[in-house]
Amino acid sequence: MKHDPDISVKLGRLSLKNPLVLASGVMGTSPELLHRVALSGAGAVTAKSCGPTLRTGHPNPVMVAWEHGLLNAIGLTNPGVDDEVKLLMDAKQRLNPLNVPLIASIFAGSAEEFGEVASIVAEAEPDLVEVNISCPNVHDDFGLPFAADAKSAAAVTRAVKQKIGGIPIAVKLAPNVPDIGRIAKSVVDAGSDVITAINTMPGMVIDVDAAQPVLHNRSGGLSGPALKPIAVRCVAEIAQFVDVPIIGTGGVLTGRDAAEMMMAGATAVGVGSALWYRGPDAIKLIKAELQDFLRENGYKSVCEIFRKAL
Amino acid sequence: MKHDPDISVKLGRLSLKNPLVLASGVMGTSPELLHRVALSGAGAVTAKSCGPTLRTGHPNPVMVAWEHGLLNAIGLTNPGVDDEVKLLMDAKQRLNPLNVPLIASIFAGSAEEFGEVASIVAEAEPDLVEVNISCPNVHDDFGLPFAADAKSAAAVTRAVKQKIGGIPIAVKLAPNVPDIGRIAKSVVDAGSDVITAINTMPGMVIDVDAAQPVLHNRSGGLSGPALKPIAVRCVAEIAQFVDVPIIGTGGVLTGRDAAEMMMAGATAVGVGSALWYRGPDAIKLIKAELQDFLRENGYKSVCEIFRKAL
Amino acid sequence: MGGKFEARKVTAISKINPVTSWIRFDGDIYAQPGQFVMVWLPKIGEKPFSIAELNPLGLLVVDVGPFSHALQALQVGDSLWVKGPLGQGFSITGERLLLVGGGYGSAPLLALAKKARAQNITVDVCLGARSEAGLLLSDAFLELGCQVSYATEDGSLGWHGLVTDIVEQKIQAIAYDLLCACGPTGLLSALSNICKTHRLDNQLSWEAHMRCGMGLCGSCLVSQNIDELLPVGWLACYDGPVFYQKFRD
Amino acid sequence: MGGKFEARKVTAISKINPVTSWIRFDGDIYAQPGQFVMVWLPKIGEKPFSIAELNPLGLLVVDVGPFSHALQALQVGDSLWVKGPLGQGFSITGERLLLVGGGYGSAPLLALAKKARAQNITVDVCLGARSEAGLLLSDAFLELGCQVSYATEDGSLGWHGLVTDIVEQKIQAIAYDLLCACGPTGLLSALSNICKTHRLDNQLSWEAHMRCGMGLCGSCLVSQNIDELLPVGWLACYDGPVFYQKFRD
Numbered sequence A, B: 001m002k003h004d005p006d007i008s009v010k011l012g013r014l015s016l017k018n019p020l021v022l023a024s025g026v027m028g029t030s031p032e033l034l035h036r037v038a039l040s041g042a043g044a045v046t047a048k049s050c051g052p053t054l055r056t057g058h059p060n061p062v063m064v065a066w067e068h069g070l071l072n073a074i075g076l077t078n079p080g081v082d083d084e085v086k087l088l089m090d091a092k093q094r095l096n097p098l099n100v101p102l103i104a105s106i107f108a109g110s111a112e113e114f115g116e117v118a119s120i121v122a123e124a125e126p127d128l129v130e131v132n133i134s135c136p137n138v139h140d141d142f143g144l145p146f147a148a149d150a151k152s153a154a155a156v157t158r159a160v161k162q163k164i165g166g167i168p169i170a171v172k173l174a175p176n177v178p179d180i181g182r183i184a185k186s187v188v189d190a191g192s193d194v195i196t197a198i199n200t201m202p203g204m205v206i207d208v209d210a211a212q213p214v215l216h217n218r219s220g221g222l223s224g225p226a227l228k229p230i231a232v233r234c235v236a237e238i239a240q241f242v243d244v245p246i247i248g249t250g251g252v253l254t255g256r257d258a259a260e261m262m263m264a265g266a267t268a269v270g271v272g273s274a275l276w277y278r279g280p281d282a283i284k285l286i287k288a289e290l291q292d293f294l295r296e297n298g299y300k301s302v303c304e305i306f307r308k309a310l
Numbered sequence C, D: 001m002g003g004k005f006e007a008r009k010v011t012a013i014s015k016i017n018p019v020t021s022w023i024r025f026d027g028d029i030y031a032q033p034g035q036f037v038m039v040w041l042p043k044i045g046e047k048p049f050s051i052a053e054l055n056p057l058g059l060l061v062v063d064v065g066p067f068s069h070a071l072q073a074l075q076v077g078d079s080l081w082v083k084g085p086l087g088q089g090f091s092i093t094g095e096r097l098l099l100v101g102g103g104y105g106s107a108p109l110l111a112l113a114k115k116a117r118a119q120n121i122t123v124d125v126c127l128g129a130r131s132e133a134g135l136l137l138s139d140a141f142l143e144l145g146c147q148v149s150y151a152t153e154d155g156s157l158g159w160h161g162l163v164t165d166i167v168e169q170k171i172q173a174i175a176y177d178l179l180c181a182c183g184p185t186g187l188l189s190a191l192s193n194i195c196k197t198h199r200l201d202n203q204l205s206w207e208a209h210m211r212c213g214m215g216l217c218g219s220c221l222v223s224q225n226i227d228e229l230l231p232v233g234w235l236a237c238y239d240g241p242v243f244y245q246k247f248r249d
């Protein structure tokens, strides 16, 4: 019998048992849910993004599955960073024995405020802090301006880096920019240790019988299958601009999808919408399929497929 | 028996028998093909984009259907604007008796060159000239820089407007920008009579068995079903920023899709990939379905659904 | 399991008490009793509702706030939008069922009773409420041939006290195979304890604040703090709303 | 009709003459004779090839340039990628078929002959080439029980001259129901004229430069200038490669 291929990866300083990382905002709203996903075999788990203060998010409907993907406008529901610290500390205690790193995620309305949220979240000592500069569901004050522009993205990165006390950070980029590679370069130059790519793509689904957008927020963020080629292209472009590890995220539903993302240059693979398409145990299934793929193609280690299609 | 709903629309100065417009680059490479699509019932037809000189385009593979859409990197194959003028004049003769307006499409490498191509293409007297500032398959010299930036988009618009001799123009925008509404405003302020939105979204499909991107050009432009919510959102955003008519394009496969686009603010609806999914007679099918939808919902004219979901 | 909204037309709407309506829609829904739908009224909102009738789709709506109020204002021929069926429902095992309902909890239990009675299973029902007016659908259960007992906190009908009291009495008197319940969290916690004591298999339909209804947003987590028998990270919209607890095999 | 590439493994490859190979792949393809596939060799390119055998998939490859050369260099066990079947193939009608092939045009005709022979239809074949070496697959046609005639421009085998000459002779001698042909444009134009004169139903498989293979890019237009019988805007990859011309009903 052949040996199982080695699927452990190094994400900068972090060691992951496998490359599959729970994406932010999906089931990451409580220690119990993070614990559950870790038990299902995740290499690492990301908590829901938290901001300076509590947000209840948008009114319902907040999510719809259309034919080729999901569309959501949850609206960054979160308890505020002070309560998030407690949540993360509880989660850490649950994850430590499982040897599953915990990734926190933060957002804010200005570079300065990003720094403040970072300094508070650092108290929980997460293994990595994702900096969400790219959520399309919150307008003007949050999100878009930072991910859209290389300079403001870098300013946020520096502000977080200064206050995070040595915890590595991953800036999370948006797909609706003309030059994601250049933006990646700019945040890496400003100190980002890892890049997460991508967040959802802005979209709208109108129900023609109702003659209304389905989401209360009208537009939302597109994720799932339709996003995959967009994400793969972004990852491939970023991988040509920077040398830091990339968490490739967007539309990964199967082990072959994960392999595609890694061949495009991702070191780890974010998994979000798959938890709807394949259930809360999606990561377990994807992990087994990735191993099957590697075995069938004679790869001894997942590192062999890294950047293979570039 | 009830009357058929009125589906004629005014696209600025042009009168279209129905809102369905053949999108640029799809079957629009010869007078015969434009003629065929006009015979299948199109409200207007757009020719393939032409540039200053002949381009053979990218090597094969240039197109692939993935699970949720198409990806192409044809590479702006075209005979150059001098031969394009002959092609357009032949096409006009075929279309005039059918009362189907002809839309030309142009691209170039600089604002100045856009002006030159415009002045030549004007000789063929097309009914509208689409200004393709957004093709993702040609890097650096062509496309992206213009659609990505409000200022250069406006500069191209002004250059074309000066040389086009009074023929109305439609600037065609790209989805991979953070602020499509603002860019639309900027090109309308610079004189664009119509906006076409959107061109394809950059994407990449990797075959994991081959460990290679499928397209020879590696990345390409995503079109078809996966693009629809992205296009609908762009159209809805643009409709909030400008008052000119919009040709809403992206993922329209059915009459209900066309209705969705119009409810989001489109006056006319571009149809491209549908000609693969439903065959060369796609527009005939979509037109019948749009009429059925209007009839079943008690609309007397297609104008009643215009902007209804905004 | 559908994640898309579909338009449904109202075919009948009737008040069954001053604050409660029964709404029937065109077309069936292929679902287990206990599954639910997300109901969307454009420009108003979206809320979860238990499937009270399968063929055709029927919902029981108690007017407690803006959304349920808007639902009750619908007219025959109006459309609303339904996403689902969602979640896991009840699954009948054994010969003798005890159903326990509080408030609109009667809704999924009615669909369940109908299915069980069609299989000739004996179904006893205990309904509880503050007062007689809150005891919903008791006629419908009687029509199906169920034995129905009542408990009201003000004693206006049946047992004067909590529904859990009559449940205890019935469990001691009769060897049920399964208890199925739907109602407020407090009721379910009490029932969970009673069943643990009596080692009675049970299926409890838990309430939670639902947002996405699709197992992603985490809003509907029912924590182990509420019932330690629940597995870690249990989502009412996806894993539930019905949780199965087996003591016998 | 598939627009996606699928990996196929080579199970056999054999030279049938110094510049021509027969390649067989694992698995069948569900297609009409006359349909084609786009073959992709990563980092090398993509070209259309007629389906020469259906069960399992087989292709006939003439080495004329870089891509066909790379195909012939494949080894048993190697993978290549196939998109298809694409287009419209031949459709057998009648009792007596005349097949006319030039060059690799033998490929789709072989699949067609096999299908027709399985239905016990009489199949005559005329093959033309510059010289004997260019007459492809004649043994295979003979094995199927077809009557095969040859024409070579240098007279090295069969009729000394053009294949259209022997086609004329056969049509005058025998009452065929249908002529099917695949080969260079010049050959097809000549056959189209011959069939018009004799009012013989025909199905001609036209060549064109293919890029997308999916009916979108317009590259494979066969203009009415080439054959006025073609409808306006006829695409070889989608409407064809086979065009049906009926004179009788």
Ligand SMILES: Cc1cc2nc3c(=O)[nH]c(=O)nc-3n(C[C@H](O)[C@H](O)[C@H](O)COP(=O)(O)OP(=O)(O)OC[C@H]3O[C@@H](n4cnc5c(N)ncnc54)[C@H](O)[C@@H]3O)c2cc1C
Pocket (backbone or CB within 6 Å): C036, C047, C048, C049, C050, C051, C059, C060, C061, C062, C063, C064, C065, C066, C067, C068, C069, C103, C104, C107, C108, C206, C207, C208, C209, C210, C241
């Ligand atoms: C799985 C599930 C199934 C459901 N099935 C049904 C059903 O079949 N029929 C039905 O009428 N409702 C049902 N509900 C409740 C329903 O989704 C709404 O919460 C309810 O209609 C109130 O919405 P509203 O906007 O009208 O009022 P809100 O403004 O949301 O509430 C008004 C007031 O009522 C209180 N309230 C809200 N919900 C409840 C509740 N469930 N019990 C007691 N008080 C409450 C609120 O705290 C508030 O004080 C179900 C909920 C869930 C999670």
Ligand SMILES: Cc1cc2nc3c(=O)[nH]c(=O)nc-3n(C[C@H](O)[C@H](O)[C@H](O)COP(=O)(O)OP(=O)(O)OC[C@H]3O[C@@H](n4cnc5c(N)ncnc54)[C@H](O)[C@@H]3O)c2cc1C
Pocket (backbone or CB within 6 Å): D036, D047, D048, D049, D050, D051, D059, D060, D061, D062, D063, D064, D065, D066, D067, D068, D069, D103, D104, D107, D108, D206, D207, D208, D209, D210, D241
């Ligand atoms: C519908 C269709 C079906 C086809 N089926 C087959 C098939 O079954 N077997 C097969 O071997 N080829 C077939 N071809 C041709 C094949 O697609 C390639 O064009 C051929 O293999 C040459 O490619 P290359 O890159 O090797 O050479 P290229 O560099 O493209 O060509 C080399 C030289 O050969 C000439 N040439 C190219 N194609 C042809 C041709 N068809 N006839 C004569 N000269 C040519 C070129 O003009 C050039 O001078 C088919 C083409 C079409 C459109």
Ligand SMILES: Cc1cc2nc3c(=O)[nH]c(=O)nc-3n(C[C@H](O)[C@H](O)[C@H](O)COP(=O)(O)O)c2cc1C
Pocket (backbone or CB within 6 Å): A023, A024, A025, A026, A048, A049, A070, A072, A074, A076, A105, A132, A135, A172, A198, A199, A200, A222, A223, A224, A225, A227, A249, A250, A251, A252, A270, A271, A272, A273, A274, C216, C217
């Ligand atoms: C319901 C939902 C909520 C999300 N919330 C967040 C969030 O709070 N912060 C964030 O950075 N990304 C958020 N995302 C984006 C995901 O992390 C991920 O980038 C995106 O969904 C693409 O991956 P997928 O196709 O695997 O879902 C959310 C996505 C979904 C579907």
Ligand SMILES: Cc1cc2nc3c(=O)[nH]c(=O)nc-3n(C[C@H](O)[C@H](O)[C@H](O)COP(=O)(O)O)c2cc1C
Pocket (backbone or CB within 6 Å): B023, B024, B025, B026, B048, B049, B070, B072, B074, B076, B105, B132, B135, B172, B198, B199, B200, B222, B223, B224, B225, B227, B249, B250, B251, B252, B270, B271, B272, B273, B274, D216, D217
């Ligand atoms: C094969 C192909 C070629 C295209 N070529 C062009 C082009 O030359 N110029 C252009 O402006 N858009 C071009 N496009 C983009 C389309 O016009 C259209 O904007 C896009 O495909 C989205 O619409 P769809 O989803 O209906 O195809 C092309 C699209 C396809 C699929």
Ligand code: FES
Pocket (backbone or CB within 6 Å): C209, C210, C211, C212, C213, C214, C215, C216, C217, C218, C219, C220, C221, C235, C236, C237, C238
């Ligand atoms: S309501 Fe979102 S996870 Fe259950």
Ligand code: FES
Pocket (backbone or CB within 6 Å): D209, D210, D211, D212, D213, D214, D215, D216, D217, D218, D219, D220, D221, D235, D236, D237, D238
């Ligand atoms: S090859 Fe593109 S249309 Fe036929």
